[in-house]
Amino acid sequence: MAKAAADVELKATPPVLQATPPAFKRSRARRLFCGTSYSQHGREVLCKMAAQVAMANGSFGVSMQSPVQQPCSVSVDDVIVTTSPSVENHHPEPAEEADSPAAEMFRSKAQPSVGLWTSKRDGEVLLRMDESGIGCETPITVHELLLNSVSQFGDYPALSSKKDGRWTKLTFKEYYQECRGAAKSFLKLGLERFHGVGILGFNSAEWFIADIGAILAGGFAVGIYTTNSPEACQYVAENCGANIIVVENDRQLQKILEVKSQLPLVKAIIQYGEELKEKRPNLYTWSEFMALGASVSDDQLDKIIASQKPNQCCTLIYTSGTTGQPKGVMLSHDNITWTARAGGNYVGLSKATERQEVVVSYLPLSHVAAQMIDIWLPITFGVHTCFAQPDALKGTLVETLKEVRPTAFLGVPRVWEKMQERMKAAGMKFSALKKRIAAWAKVVGLETNLRRINGSDELPLNFRLARSFVFKKVRKQLGLDRCTKCYTGAAPITRDTLEYFLSLDICIYELYGMSESSGPHTASFPSSYKLGSSGKEITGCRTMLFKPDSEGVGEICFAGRHVFMGYLNMEDKTKEAIDDEGWLHSGDLGRHDADGFLFITGRIKELIITAGGENIPPVPIEDAIKEAIPILSNVMLIGDKAKFLAMLMTLKCMVNLETGEPEDALTPQAIEFCHKLGSKATKVSDIVNSKDPAVYSAIQKGVTSVNERATSNAQKIQKWMLLDKDFSIAGGELGPTMKLKRPVVAKMYKQQIDQLYSD
Numbered sequence: 001m002a003k004a005a006a007d008v009e010l011k012a013t014p015p016v017l018q019a020t021p022p023a024f025k026r027s028r029a030r031r032l033f034c035g036t037s038y039s040q041h042g043r044e045v046l047c048k049m050a051a052q053v054a055m056a057n058g059s060f061g062v063s064m065q066s067p068v069q070q071p072c073s074v075s076v077d078d079v080i081v082t083t084s085p086s087v088e089n090h091h092p093e094p095a096e097e098a099d100s101p102a103a104e105m106f107r108s109k110a111q112p113s114v115g116l117w118t119s120k121r122d123g124e125v126l127l128r129m130d131e132s133g134i135g136c137e138t139p140i141t142v143h144e145l146l147l148n149s150v151s152q153f154g155d156y157p158a159l160s161s162k163k164d165g166r167w168t169k170l171t172f173k174e175y176y177q178e179c180r181g182a183a184k185s186f187l188k189l190g191l192e193r194f195h196g197v198g199i200l201g202f203n204s205a206e207w208f209i210a211d212i213g214a215i216l217a218g219g220f221a222v223g224i225y226t227t228n229s230p231e232a233c234q235y236v237a238e239n240c241g242a243n244i245i246v247v248e249n250d251r252q253l254q255k256i257l258e259v260k261s262q263l264p265l266v267k268a269i270i271q272y273g274e275e276l277k278e279k280r281p282n283l284y285t286w287s288e289f290m291a292l293g294a295s296v297s298d299d300q301l302d303k304i305i306a307s308q309k310p311n312q313c314c315t316l317i318y319t320s321g322t323t324g325q326p327k328g329v330m331l332s333h334d335n336i337t338w339t340a341r342a343g344g345n346y347v348g349l350s351k352a353t354e355r356q357e358v359v360v361s362y363l364p365l366s367h368v369a370a371q372m373i374d375i376w377l378p379i380t381f382g383v384h385t386c387f388a389q390p391d392a393l394k395g396t397l398v399e400t401l402k403e404v405r406p407t408a409f410l411g412v413p414r415v416w417e418k419m420q421e422r423m424k425a426a427g428m429k430f431s432a433l434k435k436r437i438a439a440w441a442k443v444v445g446l447e448t449n450l451r452r453i454n455g456s457d458e459l460p461l462n463f464r465l466a467r468s469f470v471f472k473k474v475r476k477q478l479g480l481d482r483c484t485k486c487y488t489g490a491a492p493i494t495r496d497t498l499e500y501f502l503s504l505d506i507c508i509y510e511l512y513g514m515s516e517s518s519g520p521h522t523a524s525f526p527s528s529y530k531l532g533s534s535g536k537e538i539t540g541c542r543t544m545l546f547k548p549d550s551e552g553v554g555e556i557c558f559a560g561r562h563v564f565m566g567y568l569n570m571e572d573k574t575k576e577a578i579d580d581e582g583w584l585h586s587g588d589l590g591r592h593d594a595d596g597f598l599f600i601t602g603r604i605k606e607l608i609i610t611a612g613g614e615n616i617p618p619v620p621i622e623d624a625i626k627e628a629i630p631i632l633s634n635v636m637l638i639g640d641k642a643k644f645l646a647m648l649m650t651l652k653c654m655v656n657l658e659t660g661e662p663e664d665a666l667t668p669q670a671i672e673f674c675h676k677l678g679s680k681a682t683k684v685s686d687i688v689n690s691k692d693p694a695v696y697s698a699i700q701k702g703v704t705s706v707n708e709r710a711t712s713n714a715q716k717i718q719k720w721m722l723l724d725k726d727f728s729i730a731g732g733e734l735g736p737t738m739k740l741k742r743p744v745v746a747k748m749y750k751q752q753i754d755q756l757y758s759d
């Protein structure tokens with residue numbers, strides 16, 4: 001039996017117990033813990049954890065004595081745990097003998113001091129270990145997570161893809177082998193340690209395999225938004241030091257080729273989704289790429305895998321830039337593996353061995369939410385991921401949902417809103433009788449579900465009837481008939497949309513978090529739900545409301561093992577995000593209710609501060625306007641440093657399914673709205689060019705009704721303008737998760753805004 005050792009260093013600084021595995025000491029691939037503990041119990045936990053990691057590295061039969069206060073040795077059957085009082089005093093001893101190549105790697109990577117954050121690509125951080133519970137579980141790497149997954153779910157289906165009308169699937173075992181294969185090929189192509197593999201394309205098995213392959217090969221997995229311009233792709237590729245770019249198709253390839261001459265570090269491009277239109281040096285098809293790794297040995301790859309540490313970066317998530325230049329959010333192995341475990345446990349995901357969950361992968365994978373839901377939770381819990389078609393968001397998503405019938409589904413608010421709009425439009429075509437039944441069912445559905453949220457478990461007869469004859473059919477038509485976990489996240493959702501789905505007996509649970517928290521921070525689920533709240537912290541995560549006002553609203557700050565490592569190459573931005581005590585400042589405003597539910601009330605970065613000095617969060621006003629005037633698609637409140645508030649508005653119009661561009665034709669729902677007012681308009685231009693009196697006065701009426709409810713005069717909308725084109729991702733006004741890019745809109749429509757304030 002191999003002897004192993006782990007060192008534990010302790011420092012008496014409240015409030016968190018931190019530990020960072022591993023560095024290297026003495027003759028074997030041992031791991032070092034730098035811990036901060038403020039209690040005897042904390043020290044015990046730290047020692048236990050060190051022992052666990054030592055065990056994971058090949059030592060068995062651990063038993064422990066209680067650790068003592070000062071520098072000490074805790075003798076363990078196979079593990080020697082040494083404790084000493086200060087992290088700063090630690091200097092790793094040089095290796096005496098190099099008995100494994102992994103040891104060699106560890107030695108060269110040992111850092112004299114590590115903190116809670118870093119902005120260096122090869123940096124390490126202290127892990128924010130808890131004293132007990134899930135927060136003190138042994139940190140693992142992505143590779144260790146994969147091995148766990150293979151041993152538990154090896155033969156279960158992991159990934160299913162539909163091509164030319166046929167589904168093909170990979171089991172967890174096969175998936176793992178494919179990832180290893182991709183890792184070898186990346187090494188062959190010259191992927192360097194802590195350098196990026198940029199992945200630019202729609203969700204597919206190849207996307208996942210490239211992502212994980214990049215990590216196993218010691219690089220960074222870096223999703224690039226498919227909506228990025230060539231320059232935005234260049235920014236990300238340059239920032240992460242990409243050696244390799246993986247693209248889906250010729251359209252994405254052309255973007256990279258356009259900027260390739262300015263990316264000297266890029267050594268190869270791989271295209272996975274369609275055949276190459278032309279051959280070029282260093283351009284590979286997916287199968288050519290996968291074949292390259294044949295000459296790389298398992299041993300070579302295993303050495304690199306063995307050198308990886310849970311507290312090192314493996315993934316970069318680039319923020320979508322709704323508030324400025326995108327930042328590379330560095331996520332460590334532990335950020336990903338711990339958050340997936342903690343988040344999945346919290347919302348009650350079942351393991352494949354009990355009941356296999358199924359999800360549909362369609363949201364942009366460069367976003368942290370999609371990576372968590374589609375890649376990391378599935379690997380942790382053995383979830384089966386099925387890929388939607390590339391035109392999912394242009395209309396085919398529901399077809400895939402109907403076919404796959406997922407058990408869990410995450411939609412960003414805009415996805416739920418679009419579903420709501422389509423269902424309303426379809427409802428308009430119902431016969432009078434069907435319309436009456438639907439209206440009755442929705443009233444019953446909402447009333448009953450609101451009562452159930454407030455604790456009632458009564459299911460009255462009318463509700464049961466509505467469920468049998470209406471709700472079940474609706475769920476089936478949406479492909480959500482098996483789905484017990486419907487989520488929204490990534491942006492605020494309106495109460496109107498939540499209530500609409502609740503009236504159809506679909507309760508949408510909220511996830512709240514950010515890239516910097518590896519995805520989720522709070523979540524709601526059936527027994528922990530309040531309408532309009534984003535739930536409570538995932539077990540092991542903590543919230544602090546910074547500088548709360550008289551109503552208890554303060555900046556939401558996070559702590560826990562989900563907090564990111566830092567922004568790549570952006571030390572100042574990192575220091576702005578993580579304060580001296582280690583709290584991550586989200587920039588969001590929120591309050592807790594008496595039961596501990598978090599309500600998000602706005603974003604500091606979005607606050608409008610009028611010339612009169614009043615702070616106004618725009619979202620509640622915008623939501624109220626959209627609810628009062630259903631023909632509106634997008635609205636943006638403006639008035640920063642101005643004397644009064646004004647609003648830009650767009651109308652609901654059809655979208656070109658190919659380009660995603662908004663068209664001039666109004667949606668059937670918008671046309672119906674106009675007809676009810678006596679307007680014959682069928683196009684956006686009909687309304688805007690003629691300032692259609694019926695529509696304009698209906699909008700003014702809605703604005704006036706919202707103004708009447710305003711808490712102060714400063715919160716009233718004094719002027720508004722209808723734009724002749726809806727906002728869109730293609731147009732640049734919306735981010736990839738369909739979040740409004742306020743600074744971009746302000747710039748694009750400067751002339752119109754100036755006009756509002758000059759008249």
Ligand SMILES: Nc1ncnc2c1ncn2[C@@H]1O[C@H](COP(=O)(O)OP(=O)(O)OP(=O)(O)O)[C@@H](O)[C@H]1O
Nearest residue numbers: 319320321322323489490491492511512513514515
């Ligand atoms: N459930 C939710 N309700 C309301 N807002 C949410 C929710 N989930 C996430 N958000 C918002 O999204 C933000 C995190 O977004 P993310 O990390 O994806 O950054 P981004 O939008 O891509 O980029 P940027 O930082 O440039 O805005 C949160 O800070 C919060 O404002």
